[in-house]
Amino acid sequence: MMKLFFIMIVAGLLMLTTPVLAAENLLENPGFEEPIPAGDTDDSPIGWWSWNSDYNGTTADASRTGKYSVYFIGPPGGEAQTQGIVFTFKNVEPDKEYVFSVYAMNSKKDSIKERAYGQISIEWRKDNEEIDRAWGPTWGVDLSCNKWKLCEMTAIAPKGTDECFFVITFFAEDGSGMFYIDDAVAVGK
Numbered sequence: 001m002m003k004l005f006f007i008m009i010v011a012g013l014l015m016l017t018t019p020v021l022a023a024e025n026l027l028e029n030p031g032f033e034e035p036i037p038a039g040d041t042d043d044s045p046i047g048w049w050s051w052n053s054d055y056n057g058t059t060a061d062a063s064r065t066g067k068y069s070v071y072f073i074g075p076p077g078g079e080a081q082t083q084g085i086v087f088t089f090k091n092v093e094p095d096k097e098y099v100f101s102v103y104a105m106n107s108k109k110d111s112i113k114e115r116a117y118g119q120i121s122i123e124w125r126k127d128n129e130e131i132d133r134a135w136g137p138t139w140g141v142d143l144s145c146n147k148w149k150l151c152e153m154t155a156i157a158p159k160g161t162d163e164c165f166f167v168i169t170f171f172a173e174d175g176s177g178m179f180y181i182d183d184a185v186a187v188g189k
């Protein structure tokens, strides 16, 4: 009887100490550890794509976890210039809430200057076209060069959404500089 009682107590303690299973991260390669750049810092992370990949790629110069992050440098050419990386998520559910977050850190050697800034967003799409976009927090000249900052947004997928893009953007706005991104997470609530 004592033995059974003891087993029940141990089982109870195990239940108390077992963390609630975290929601599944919808992003592939969220820590940007693949591919491992072999002396080439222009390798785009597997699973993501870029509309201006000359100005971003995986790098071992900074990392929050693992060995790599993604660097973003300001594209030249003025106010309208942007660059960034995108994860395409196909199984989005309309009316469902999504949380998207990244960690951002400024570059010591070429920090963000003037009005340049970074921002996360979720582009809601239907039949391969943008139907709406939810904007998340921005980071700019005040971003720390030593400490990773959590930037997080929450948004509900509009009716009709059949795909979404999780987007990390560098807006040049006539400024310049560089920042790093690591440990991206997207979850459905």
Ligand SMILES: [Ca+2]
Binding pocket: 031, 032, 033, 063, 064, 065, 066, 067, 068, 069, 182, 183
């Ligand atoms: Ca990493």
